[in-house]
Amino acid sequence: MADTAVSTNVSSTASLRDGPRGPKPRRTFSRRNILLYGTLFVIAVYYAIPLYVMIVTSLKGMPEVRMGNIFSPPLEITFAPWVKAWSQACTGLTCKGLSIGFWNSVRITVPSVIISTIIASVNGYALANWRFKGANVFFTILIFGSFIPYQVLLYPVVILLREIGLYGKLAGLVIVHTIFGMPILTLLFRNYFSSLPEELFKAARVDGAGFWGIFLRVMLPMSIPIFAVAIILQVTGIWNDFLFGVVYTGPESYPMTVALNNIVNSTQGVVEYNVNMAATIITGLVPLTIYFVSGKLFVRGIAAGAVKG
Amino acid sequence: MNYAVEIKDLDLYFGNVKVLQQLNLDIYKGEFLVLLGSSGCGKSTLLNCIAGLLEVTDGQIFIGGNNVTWAQPSERGIGMVFQSYALYPQMTVEGNLSFGLRNARMPRDEISKRVSRAAGILQIEPLLKRKPAALSGGQRQRVAIGRALVRDVDVFLFDEPLSNLDAKLRADLRVEIKKLHEQLDNTMIYVTHDQIEAMTLADRIAIMKEGKIMQLASPNEIYNRPRNLYVADFIGSPSMNFLHGEIKDGNFLLDGITIPLKGYEFAADSSQGGKAILGLRPEHILTGDNLASATVRTTVTVELVEPMGSDTLIYSTLAGTFIHVRMDGQARVSPGDKVEIGFQPERASLFDPETEDRL
Ligand SMILES: Nc1ncnc2c1ncn2[C@@H]1O[C@H](COP(=O)(O)OP(=O)(O)OP(=O)(O)O)[C@@H](O)[C@H]1O
Numbered sequence A: 001m002a003d004t005a006v007s008t009n010v011s012s013t014a015s016l017r018d019g020p021r022g023p024k025p026r027r028t029f030s031r032r033n034i035l036l037y038g039t040l041f042v043i044a045v046y047y048a049i050p051l052y053v054m055i056v057t058s059l060k061g062m063p064e065v066r067m068g069n070i071f072s073p074p075l076e077i078t079f080a081p082w083v084k085a086w087s088q089a090c091t092g093l094t095c096k097g098l099s100i101g102f103w104n105s106v107r108i109t110v111p112s113v114i115i116s117t118i119i120a121s122v123n124g125y126a127l128a129n130w131r132f133k134g135a136n137v138f139f140t141i142l143i144f145g146s147f148i149p150y151q152v153l154l155y156p157v158v159i160l161l162r163e164i165g166l167y168g169k170l171a172g173l174v175i176v177h178t179i180f181g182m183p184i185l186t187l188l189f190r191n192y193f194s195s196l197p198e199e200l201f202k203a204a205r206v207d208g209a210g211f212w213g214i215f216l217r218v219m220l221p222m223s224i225p226i227f228a229v230a231i232i233l234q235v236t237g238i239w240n241d242f243l244f245g246v247v248y249t250g251p252e253s254y255p256m257t258v259a260l261n262n263i264v265n266s267t268q269g270v271v272e273y274n275v276n277m278a279a280t281i282i283t284g285l286v287p288l289t290i291y292f293v294s295g296k297l298f299v300r301g302i303a304a305g306a307v308k309g
Numbered sequence B: 001m002n003y004a005v006e007i008k009d010l011d012l013y014f015g016n017v018k019v020l021q022q023l024n025l026d027i028y029k030g031e032f033l034v035l036l037g038s039s040g041c042g043k044s045t046l047l048n049c050i051a052g053l054l055e056v057t058d059g060q061i062f063i064g065g066n067n068v069t070w071a072q073p074s075e076r077g078i079g080m081v082f083q084s085y086a087l088y089p090q091m092t093v094e095g096n097l098s099f100g101l102r103n104a105r106m107p108r109d110e111i112s113k114r115v116s117r118a119a120g121i122l123q124i125e126p127l128l129k130r131k132p133a134a135l136s137g138g139q140r141q142r143v144a145i146g147r148a149l150v151r152d153v154d155v156f157l158f159d160e161p162l163s164n165l166d167a168k169l170r171a172d173l174r175v176e177i178k179k180l181h182e183q184l185d186n187t188m189i190y191v192t193h194d195q196i197e198a199m200t201l202a203d204r205i206a207i208m209k210e211g212k213i214m215q216l217a218s219p220n221e222i223y224n225r226p227r228n229l230y231v232a233d234f235i236g237s238p239s240m241n242f243l244h245g246e247i248k249d250g251n252f253l254l255d256g257i258t259i260p261l262k263g264y265e266f267a268a269d270s271s272q273g274g275k276a277i278l279g280l281r282p283e284h285i286l287t288g289d290n291l292a293s294a295t296v297r298t299t300v301t302v303e304l305v306e307p308m309g310s311d312t313l314i315y316s317t318l319a320g321t322f323i324h325v326r327m328d329g330q331a332r333v334s335p336g337d338k339v340e341i342g343f344q345p346e347r348a349s350l351f352d353p354e355t356e357d358r359l
């Protein structure tokens, strides 16, 4: 009896009955959606308003700023504050704007990021794949290192730099950034390389590749996403750094953040809010751009790296 | 010097964990040796030691008569195939195959000759320009085998190469590996925990437990004459039935049943008798028409029936012990039925309950 029921059911087309069928319909304006999008909207506005105020103010002339309507769009758009912030604003004694600080920051950030990323990636690879003697001790020290508050080391490093004659120079700051970035970056790379299948490494060894061969030809091509992450971390961290910049460099080699601070906090004359706003936006533009550009790369890197096999 | 691989007094410790202890193993040239054992018994560890991927704690390893204990993996004349295939994802199939040769700085035309030969043998020529991500599991595994093949090595090491594949593909590739072995005639060491793979592929099987080799013998020998309880229990599915009894005057006494042991080949002298365990494979318990050849017979009550198509498995109790019996697939039995069973003592195995060794 049961047998016949099963066989007829299979051969004939099933006839539908009343009730739910297919995907469950969803209302666009359900209470859940309103709540969700409403919250998101409020949060977005909360973050966007200050940015809006900054952009609007930076495009106004001083008379208009003095009228005090910080939310109103500029009646007359002017780029003069931007030009002034870039090339004329006074940072302490000199009045050459942010441009000098910008180039200083570039000269600090680029080598620091490149050097620290390269060294940390090799460190991480060695720690993850070549379990050399003392690797665990080294790793423990490294983890410990990433928890040390920077303030503790400020003064010893000053002495160190003075002794090797790099105090107050850009090269000194590059070294400082490279060293201070090392624990967290090495940790990042080590964890990433540990997550790659160990058998891949073994296969490469059987295939006769050495330390560098495996790193450059097997590991590196699979590590684009983690390099993107490391570069984002370092660029934003180093570009936004103020403390090391102000401590370890002199007035000619101050990075952009220090220059910005000097512009905004300069006490002579009237406070030019429009110039301050423009200067702040210019300073923040670099990490922002990096974020957008490498963010894309990041996604593409993940897509390229997400290959099992 | 007829050995391809010799392992002498090998120890391997991870810190305090002694994974391999005093392991000795000689593998003949051209032999297909399977390392079989439950998870965590040290099969992969042993294979990694042979490959040179792990530094041994003590002992020696010879490959082709050379002491390779301190040699790099690439210098040992071995090729290895991994469970996860471990193909280089950013290289094409061709790149994967030639990577080892390029590292060895082989001339270009020699490389392409070897790659195309391997691709021919494994029938992956149309795939050479693809990346591993664009391959099926079976194709990836073939490429992984190809990577060992191009290096023209004497010893192939396989670490559970088929366990990531579905059952059908597994059976197909198993046959292919067997064919490959016949074609190439090199030594293969193959790790698995699949009994069927072990039985079908191996010239000899090494059964491992906790880093020791329990028995090293042909599949036939291992199946029919397991050297100890562990091996007897491990090989065969469903596993062997074990009945506790006593040996007295050349008979095995089992809860009132007297089983004459005439014809049973004792491994050791055990004329003195004493407690013993009788091991009977479910498929060696005879029923129905086959009963004629049985020298020992008794009747049991069926408790559970599992029809499996080709044969039917019944569960019952004999002398207070739960037993499995394999019957013909066409047998019509249901729980509660009385079934006459019998067996031939010469096909059974006897074990010492103390030492667990074969009697
Ligand atoms: N790096 C390590 N450190 C400490 N113990 C380890 C390490 N690698 C393996 N072991 C231990 O060594 C034992 C043997 O491991 P191995 O990988 O050789 O097992 P296996 O027989 O291959 O098992 P499986 O069938 O699951 O692959 C296990 O008990 C495992 O926990």
Ligand SMILES: [Mg+2]
Residues within 6 Å of the ligand: B043, B044, B045, B159
């Ligand atoms: Mg294993």
